Amino acid sequence: MTRFLTIAFLALASLAAPAVAQDTPGPLRIEITEGVIEPLPFALPQFIAGPGAEDQAADITRVIAADLSGTGLFREIPRDAHISPITSFDSPVQYADWQAINAQALITGSVTIEGGQLVVRFRLFDVFSNEPLGAGLQFVGSPDSWRRMAHNVADNVYERITGESGYFDSRVAFVHEEGPKNARLKRIAIMDYDGANVQYLTDSRSLVLAPRFAPDGQTLLFTSYESGSPRLYTLDLATVSRRPLSDHLNGTMSFAPRFSPDGDRIVFSLEQGGNTDIYLMDVATGMQTQLTEAPSIETAPSFSPDGTQIVFESDRSGSQQIYIMPATGGEARRISQGEGRYGTPVWSPRGDLIAFTNQQSGRFHIGVMRTDGSEERLLTSSFLDEGPTWAPNGRVIMFTRETAGTDGAPAIYSVDISGRNLQRVATPGMASDPAWSPLNN
Amino acid sequence: MKLLLKLTLLVAVLGLGACANNRYLGDTTINPNAAGAAGDPNSVAYFNQTVGDRVLFLVDQSSLTPTAEATLDDQADWLLRNMEYTALIEGHADEQGTREYNLALGARRAASVQAYLISRGVSASRLNTISYGKERPIEICSNESCYAQNRRAVTVLSAGLGS
Structure with a gap:
């Protein structure tokens, strides 16, 4: 494709908490081979938008939700059911508020424009274990590559929860x-x-x-x-x-x-x-x-x-x-x-x-x-x-x-x-x- | 005004042509002047309509039925009388099959027609084959009455291109 795209793939220094070990048994796990009858409920508050990135934040959040829901393995909990709003990417997560609406996974993120580049950060939380699942990640790309960045976030979430690589950043x-x-x-x-x-x-x-x-x-x-x-x-x-x-x-x-x-x-x-x-x-x-x-x-x-x-x-x-x-x-x-x-x-x-x-x-x-x-x-x-x-x-x-x-x-x-x-x-x-x-x- | 009228007439003629001949002719175009009248036994129109330009096949078969062989006998006679024509034999399949298999099946059907015409004395150099598999149905319903018409090999004439 002629469309310019680079995705920097870095762990956020502030979030260098160790990832949950792959072999730790926990509630936030889908075994794809079993065939999923009851999709895993997740909460995905709209990503926090930096100045001028409001549209991209809405679009990216929407594409991530569509990717995950489209697998049939995940089910999004409607936003109007959310109890505690996410107002800042770095504020602590109120696990009890997400447990109360039975969200097993919580995905938070931010979208900012920095030096003409789109910067997407996200974190995934295992709500019932009261801890993040894996490190926070940051993607940097040209603004017109926002869809790929959304697919990358969704691929990461899919991978962390299922233990298998995703398929959203792909073409047909x-x-x-x-x-x-x-x-x-x-x-x-x-x-x-x-x-x-x-x-x-x-x-x-x-x-x-x-x-x-x-x-x-x-x-x-x-x-x-x-x-x-x-x-x-x-x-x-x-x-x-x-x-x-x-x-x-x-x-x-x-x-x-x-x-x-x-x-x-x-x-x-x-x-x-x-x-x-x-x-x-x-x-x-x-x-x-x-x-x-x-x-x-x-x-x-x-x-x-x-x-x-x-x-x-x-x-x-x-x-x-x-x-x-x-x-x-x-x-x-x-x-x-x-x-x-x-x-x-x-x-x-x-x-x-x-x-x-x-x-x-x-x-x-x-x-x-x-x-x-x-x-x-x-x-x-x-x-x-x-x-x-x-x-x-x-x-x-x-x-x-x-x-x-x-x-x-x-x-x-x-x-x-x-x-x-x-x-x-x-x-x-x-x-x-x-x-x-x-x-x- | 006169020009407009002419244009309208032309459009009408083209429109009629499209109706009378809605079947797909492959990539070969027949010179309508060479076609002649259907009454002329050496015309393309005669070949297409009276001799019959196509033979039909049973489900998943490429062997020729007695009816098909009779048609091909007449096609061979016509081709031997009209040496300036070459033919492209198009093999087709109905939609009940996977795409690749139907391409191969259409090729088998075209080859079976080609082999028969050669056996009746038509030079191999005048006969080419192509398969469209299930890509070019002539009838579009999804039952046997249409499928039977689509399982076909069509002999498409071309003038003055002897190789």
């Missing part, structure tokens, strides 16, 4: 769609994970499909019909310039690309003479290696986070199923064992799960399974759900949901891996093919 690339179902126009676009700051990266002259992030979050891979037939392009997000990925054999189709975790290789599907197989391309040299060689359809490849294996779909058994093979090719083992057809496998960034699309009895589902196919869980069900993408922390999945009929339209949804907290993600219009970025740098 997707396909923006316009027009009737039989004349759709598509554009690659990017936005913050919460739908803010939408930017269009291609025009609608050429059909484009399925953007995918490079591991550094600075480059997208996508498929475009710009040259007449589908082939792969990279798009530099800083300059919004795209280029075709390599020489392309006429009469063939390249699609379904994804980067390797080190960013040095791209795995993709190449179709020749009606047959689709999986290939690996070295980004630096353009050298291609064929990884599968079968008359069946092999597509939708995705690397394991350690780069040693590739999960993909194939109809070699007679119907679409999910397989894992070494990243160098070779023998593949089938992992999908349930009912129906399985496609679009994506390896979790944590390495533990594969997300997929399942199709059975005329319905589509997004699901997750372990890498050996066990513990399969279908998380969603609709007329058409497809194309999961993982949050950077491997706890939430976004996907495309398309409605049926002549007015059928795609939208982006998110769901957590326990199947809870299904939500529609805000987009300016119809949207499909989400790709969640790594955490922003």
